[in-house]
Amino acid sequence: MAKITAAQVKELRDKTGVGMMDAKKALVAVDGDMDKAIDFLREKGIAKAAKKSDRIAAEGLANVAVAGNFAAIVEVNAETDFVAQNDQFKELVKHVAELIVANKPADVEAALAMPTQGGTLNDEIIEATQVIGEKITFRRFELVEKTDSQNFGAYLHMGGKIAALVVTEGADEATAKDVAMHVAAINPKYVNRDQVPAEEVEHEKAVLTEEAKNEGKPENIIEKMVEGRLNKFFAEITLDAQAFVKDPDQTVAKYVASKNGSVISFIRYEVGEGIEKKEDNFVEEVMSQVRG
Incomplete structure (x- = not known):
């Protein structure tokens, strides 16, 4: 009987997508012949998963x-x-x-x-x-x-089309889940302005400055205009500064602070993002459920 090496098993798994034990059994059954092992797995119906690999x-x-x-x-x-x-x-x-x-x-x-x-x-x-x-x-x-003083908040939209995981310092799990719901709906980029990379802030500032200049605004008020518009920029991309989806009269940071907490981090997964697929308006769906 031919000795079956780990390299052969790996090669057969790569070619067929089968599990390690199935690959080894197939190679043993055909004395290590790779082509016969592939046929063996196909005949057993085990290799059909590989046909779907592309x-x-x-x-x-x-x-x-x-x-x-x-x-x-x-x-x-x-x-x-x-x-x-x-x-x-x-x-x-x-x-x-x-x-x-x-x-x-x-x-x-x-x-x-x-x-x-x-x-x-x-x-x-x-x-x-x-x-x-x-x-x-x-x-x-x-x-x-997380630490013992922190809380996880998890929210799944449509059973998991979008998933959000939030960590808060203090507050409670219900508050953290509310924030996770907001993250799923609004899709912030950062927790707060301290997390926004300096180059991104400088780029936005330069664009806003040119915009103000092109509007013919005097130099002495351009700086104040840019500062105001930067605040709006931060309110759009940072979680803490966003209007809380369940109560737009207060920011997320103020809502969490009212529960004696603060937001530490969040992760948001939207299924298929970055993969070529049809577009779905998840944000609109989430918000309609949140406000309902």
């Missing part, structure tokens, strides 16, 4: 799992929204988030190699691809750690 998976769901002082936000993609609403797919995404927060892998590659009851997480995703019949991809995740 498809675009831009739909799917995001989810958040919390365990003590750690939280994970994840995105898992499928090819169609129909499959994204499949109960098995929903459970898979939830399962992925729970595995991430429990095992705290360094990156997606490490996450896919995590041992599970089904072999590895990658094996489970391949199996789900075969059962569900669409390409499924674990795209990304972020792990967040």
